[in-house]
Amino acid sequence: MPESTELDLKLASGTVHAHRWGPTDAPLALCVHGLSANLHAFDYLAERIAGPSRQLVALDLRGRGRSEITPPGSYGLTAHAQDALEAATLLGAERFDYVGWSLGALIGITAAGLAGERLRSLTMIDHIGTVDPAAYAAVRAGLNRLDAVVDDPADYLAAIRAAGVVTPWSEYWDRIYRYELGERADGRYSPVTDKAACLEDLDHAATGEVVSSWAKITMPALLLRATVPFGGGLIVSEADAVALRRAAPGVRVVDVDRNHFGIMTDDGMVDATGELLAKG
Template sequence: MSDTTPVAGDEYTVPVAGGGLAVTRWGEGPGVPVLAVHGITANGHSFARLAAELAARGGPPLHAPDLRGRGASGALPGPHGLAAHADDLVAVLDRLGVERTVWVGHSMGAFVSCLAAVRHPDRVSGLLLVDGGHGLPAPAGTDIDSVLGPAMVRLRTTFASPDDYRAFWRRHPAFAGRWNPWVDAYILRDLAGTAPDLRSTCDEAAVRTDGAQVLADAEVLGAVHRLPVPARLLWAARGLMDEAPGLYTPERLAGLPDTLATVELPDDNHYTPLFSSTARLLAAQVHALVQETVQVQRQL
């Protein structure tokens, strides 16, 4: 798969509380569509490369919503919070006529996916968690600003042009030396307004509500320990600012259930698995989960 061939998807909307949730679909392959859930200040186009890698394997289509308060769903009002996202995502499956399927969640999207599996076990057949889903003890006073750094600052910043926005992200340590057209298409999805007053599509209130739950909500943090379906956690060796160690280490993962398989991504930071050649590994993991869940269903 070339680094120079981003794939445009087909977009549609799903009725949810307060309006329409924007969803992008990639792929025409056989099988039940995979549902992909993005991170806290991201959008559904973060999964474009994974969708292309799935298609290259002859795999199933991938549907990736822009979560409430992000991307083309940026104007959707509350309710905010991870349970609201889980309900919105179930509405996507209803729209597709899909009873249950494999979910892929990155960062906050992994927490949403775990919560959905616990709250809606009949709608989730397997989970691929990418550098998220397992909460870590946060020191007193920790807030989402200190966790996200520049990604949070941009929500209060205006940009004169798309190139200005590109320059902001190119300075981010996670993308230094790692820029490619997949990243470019993803970050431009986040721009709204008219030059020279362009802004991120992310609703700051939504981000703060969701972030507080990822940091401290007992139901959200406990979901990964109660998963009723096969699940795998792929964790990056480096963090949001390309620092080492990243969010997870073998020691930090020691308390997870034995049924949750974990795989280290030694060459990636928190952002890059979706945009680098690591997306091939993610596609292989999705394929394996799909096959595993098919076998489980045949045995029922």
């Protein structure tokens, strides 16, 4: 298991919590999670590719996990991309590899448009900016879990598992969703992730504005596309993957036989991401 530490980064926009695997002087891969997830989404990847010659740092986006909840209007792809670039600077990396899942992938594409010269590589895990309406509806409905109040964290995990969306389930998902909970003054538990922040980001991402930055993906880049439907649709259709490659011919597309969640604990995802990072 690679050495790991937790840290807080004081950004201009607010305090962001992070988890580092690997030594501080190794090349940096900055990892950014999906809409309502948290930094533990990258545990599976980090435990397999971080080591003496590679550090992975995963962030909790503002409004999620242990990061600061900032005011309405402070979110959106550009704001998060600026956070990611500033975080890399504070971590001592002028150039770095970027790995993003879902919303995190869109933030990476936005960062490529803002400061592409800083990205040594870009890995986009199952999102590029356009979404099937059925999948979008499933994502939005999934945010309702953030209203939950439970007596026992096990009940929260059991309800999410029973919904059958996160598959295959493993102890990594226990980590992600247990971390999502905080204890209330009354001794019960509720998610600490801010639903309003997630909705603001979801609405912003749904505009498809990020597509205008596809052509800015000139660094070595990888799209990992989940081919098992989620909520009745795909997050990235085959046609959209083709359109991305027309705009950014250097992007390598790898299909993974998982859904939008299962891709994060898939060895094919690990292998393809590790291969791209090794080229840096």
